[in-house]
Amino acid sequence: MVDGRRIRQSAAVLSTGLALLFSTLAFAQTGSETIPDRGYRWFEVEVLVFRYTEPEATDPEQFSLSVNPIPVEGSRDLYTPRLTPDISPLYYALPQCEDTRALIRPIRQKFLTADVLRAEIQLPPEELLGCRRLPDLPIVSEFYDDINETIAVAPSRLPVVISGDKRGTREEMLAAEAPFLVPEDHFALSPLRQQLQRRRDAEPILHTAWRQPVFARTSGRKHRLIGGRNFTDEFDYFGFPKPSNKADVIAQLESGFQHHAQGGFSNDEQVGPVANVKKLLAAIERNQFNFAADSTLEAQVPRRPERMPRGLPEHVWEFDGLLHIYLVGNFLHIDTDFNLRDIIQLDPAALSVSEQVSDFLEPNAHNLEFLRAYPFKQVRRVISHETHYFDHPNYGVVVQIRRTDLSNRR
Structure with missing residues (x-):
């Protein structure tokens, strides 16, 4: 005969074990839902930008030479932090330089001799690998205003494909504090990019994809897109050559003017002022050259803005601009504002008689x-x-917005 007390004890132990098991399962189940659902509607956005290498002829007055500025202040940039990361923590982890290696770049260039530099190269490998050249001396901080060795150098050209490493899972979206790039295997427009790469009249500039929550027009932030070549060292934001380039151009102009004033040389033969005058008179007789009045001449070079707009980008990229995706009710909208850059040759109109003759x-x-x-x-x-194509005579932008597990109204 079975003892009733033992049965009751066994039943109590079994019920306690089952309670612990179910509580553990319940905790494990709620553990995955501990991330608060803020009700954001997440979408995956893919963008492919390409330029026409042989654009169709367009009306020259259709696009003004003056650059239309696009301030990027307040926009979200997913690329610059990834391509030019902050290296200051690594830099300040290095030991401080000693002896002549502690001198900053301008002083080294002016005062260090070849023997000193040769001696530095012959240092032991552990000392030659690297050191921190800028001391932390606030008392002379003004001296270092234009010298910052902790700034990462931006690449001369961006890669066409820019992707991330997050898979875009539900947990990643719930936990994310900002939009994030997704891996290349998420891209749906890769066959189109490969097709463009095989063509002679088109060249892909940027192919990227990310996940973001989408809000109303006034609530969400615009996304900055950049791609192609970096023109920062050659031109300023408004398209004018940097000072070094300007100096070269001015020197060429001065040498050209001196060439004509002094007779100059052409095809290894001296061509004197008399020959130039004869050439000019012959052209006037054949109606190939006519002097223009000053009032009819307008320089083709656009004017610089009197005041620099706020929030302009630090770097001048071949493709740059803002893409804003927002909701009006339950309808998605895309707002694009882009600039594509290209180097052209300007022929400023000559305002004086001597300039007109020189140009001829x-x-x-x-x-x-x-x-x-x-x-x-x-x-x-x-x-x-759906795949949406934004066409321009010089370039095209293809955009696809895809729903995710968190895209429905919440």
Whole structure:
């Protein structure tokens, strides 16, 4: 006969074990839901930008030479921190330089001899690997204003494909504090990019994809897109050559003017002022050259803005601009504001008689390089999972917005 007390004890132990088991399962189940659901509607956005290498001829007055500035202050940039990371923690982890190696770059260039530099190269490997050159001396901080060895150098050209490492899972979206790039295997427009790469008349500039929550127009932040070549060392934001380039152009112009004033040389033969005058008179007789009045001449070079707008980008990229995706009710909208850059040759109109003559005798002496911008701005209501193409005579932008597990109204 079974003892009733033992049965009751066994039943109590079994019920306690089951209670612990179910509580553990319940904790494990709620543990995955500990991330608060803030109700954001997440979408995956893919963008492919390409330029036409042989654009169709367009009306020259369709796009002004003056650059339309696009301030990027307050926008979200997913690329610059990834391509030019902050290296200051690594830099300040290095030991401080000693002896002549502690001197900053301007002083080293002016005062260090070849023997001193040769001696530094012969240092032991552990001392030659690297050290921190800038001491932390606030008392002379003004001396280092233009010298910062902790700034990462931006690449001369960005890679076409820019991707991330997050898979875009539900947990990642719930925990994310900001939009994030997704891996390349998420890309749906890769076949189109490969097709463009095989063509002769088109060249991909940027192919990227990310996940972001989408809000109303006034609540969400715009995304900055960049791609292609970095023109920062050659041109300023408004397309004018940097000072070093300007100096070269001015020197070429001065030498050209001196060339004509002094007779100059052409095809290894001396051509005197008399020959130039004869050439000019012959051209006037054949109606190939006419002097223009000053009032009819307008320089092609655009004017610099009197005041620099706030929030301009630090670097001048071949493709740069803002993409804003927002919701109006339950409808997705895309707002684009882009600039594509291209180097052109300007021929400023000559305002004086001597300049007109000089330009006729040597047509290319007066040409200037200018980095013009082709703007594109458009707002369009779109449908998710459809491919949307934004066309421009010089470039194209393909956008696809895809739903995720967290895209529905919440």
